[in-house]
Amino acid sequence: EVQLVESGGGLVQPGGSLRLSCAASGFTFSSYDMHWVRQATGKGLEWVSGIGTAGDTYYPGSVKGRFTISREDAKNLLYLQMNSLRAGDSAVYYCARRVRGGYFLDYWGQGTLVTVSS
Amino acid sequence: NFMLTQPHSVSESPGKTVTISCTGSSGSIAANYVQWYQQRPGSAPTTVIYEDNQRPSGVPDRFSGSIDSSSNSASLTISGLKTEDEADYYCHSFDTSNWVFGGGTKLTVL
Numbered sequence: 001e002v003q004l005v006e007s008g009g010g011l012v013q014p015g016g017s018l019r020l021s022c023a024a025s026g027f028t029f030s031s032y033d034m035h036w037v038r039q040a041t042g043k044g045l046e047w048v049s050g051i052g053t054a055g056d057t058y059y060p061g062s063v064k065g066r067f068t069i070s071r072e073d074a075k076n077l078l079y080l081q082m083n084s085l086r087a088g089d090s091a092v093y094y095c096a097r098r099v100r101g102g103y104f105l106d107y108w109g110q111g112t113l114v115t116v117s118s
Numbered sequence: 119n120f121m122l123t124q125p126h127s128v129s130e131s132p133g134k135t136v137t138i139s140c141t142g143s144s145g146s147i148a149a150n151y152v153q154w155y156q157q158r159p160g161s162a163p164t165t166v167i168y169e170d171n172q173r174p175s176g177v178p179d180r181f182s183g184s185i186d187s188s189s190n191s192a193s194l195t196i197s198g199l200k201t202e203d204e205a206d207y208y209c210h211s212f213d214t215s216n217w218v219f220g221g222g223t224k225l226t227v228l
Contacts, residue, residue, distance in 0.1 A: 035217070045155070045163065045208050047217040058215045061119070094162055103169060103212070104153040108162035 002026040002107045004095050009112030016085050020112055022078040022095030030073035033098040035105060036080050038091035038114075048093070049080065063089075085116045120144055120213030122220035129226040132199050138223045140209030141191040148185050150212040152192040157206045157222075166207075167194060201227050 008020040022034070036048040049069040050058040057069050068081040078095050092113050096105035121143040130136040140152065152170050155163035165174050167183035170192065180197045192211075196203055204227045209220040 037219075044206075044222040045157075045210075045219040047219060050217065058217075060216055099168075103151045104165050104210070105155075105163075106165060106174070108164075110162055 002097070004097065004107055004109035006093060006095050006109045006112035009093065009114045011115045011117065012085055013118050014086060014116055016116070017081070017083045018085065018114060020080040020082070020093055020095075020114070022080075022109060024076045024078065024095075024097070027097070029071075029076040032100060034069075034071060034078045035096050035098060036069060036078075036093055037096055037105070037108075038089075038093045039111075040088075040091040043091075046091070050098070051078070082114070085114075087116050090114060090116045120211075120216070120218055122209050122211060122218055124207075124209060124220040124223045126221070127224040127226065129228055130199055132201060132227055134199050135195060135197040136199060136225065138194045138196075138207055138209075138225070139191050140193070140220050141189065142211070145213075146187065147190045147192055147211065148187045152183065152185065153210040154181075154183055154192075154194045155208045155210060157208065159205075163208065196225075199227050203227055 003025045005023045012018050033052045035050040038048050051069045066084045070079045092111035094108050094111045096108045099106040123141045154167040156166045157163040166177050166181045171183040182195045184193050206222045208222045
C-alpha cells in the first residue's frame, strides 16, 4: 500500500526556518517524481515545488530562492527546507507522488501544518 | 503568469447534472493536460479526471472531463449527483515548468 507521511510542521517565527520531511513506503520511491503542495486554511491548493528522479527541481516564483526540495532515495525520504518564512507561508503542506509517465498526482499524504507567527 | 479561473461555488440537486468550468488566462488550455481533483473536508485531494478526460480506476463514470478550445476552458461534469459528491474541486494544469491550480469550486448538493 502506498503511504506518504509528512512531518516537521509546527510554529515558527517570521524569518525563521523549518524542514519538512515526507516518508514514503509501498512503492519504489526512486522511480517517481515528487511534489509539495500547500493549502492555507480555508484557501485553495498551491503548488510549492517538485523534484524529478534525476534530482532536477522546480519552484514557483513565490518560493524560489527561499525553499529547497530534495530527496534521499536510500531512505525513501522527501524534504522541503523552508527559509525566510513569512506569514503567507502558513498552510498545510502535502507531499504527493506524480504518476509515472503522466501528469497528475496520484497519491497524497495527509499533510503537516506550518504556522508562521510571532 | 498563467492562471486558471474557476467559479467560487456551484450548487445543484441530487440526481441532476452540474458542470464546473476552468478558464485559462493565456495561451491555449489545450496545449497541456488538465486534471481535476476532489477534496472533501479534512481530507487530502484525490484525482477524479486526468489528462483532460481520463478517469482513474475507481472513479465512477458519472464524472467526465472536456476541453473547449474556443473558450480556452476545461470542464468537469458530474451527472446523477449524489450527496457524497459534495466537495471542493480543483483544476490543474501546467505553464512551462510550473504546476498551476485553479482557485477551487465548492460544490453543494442540496
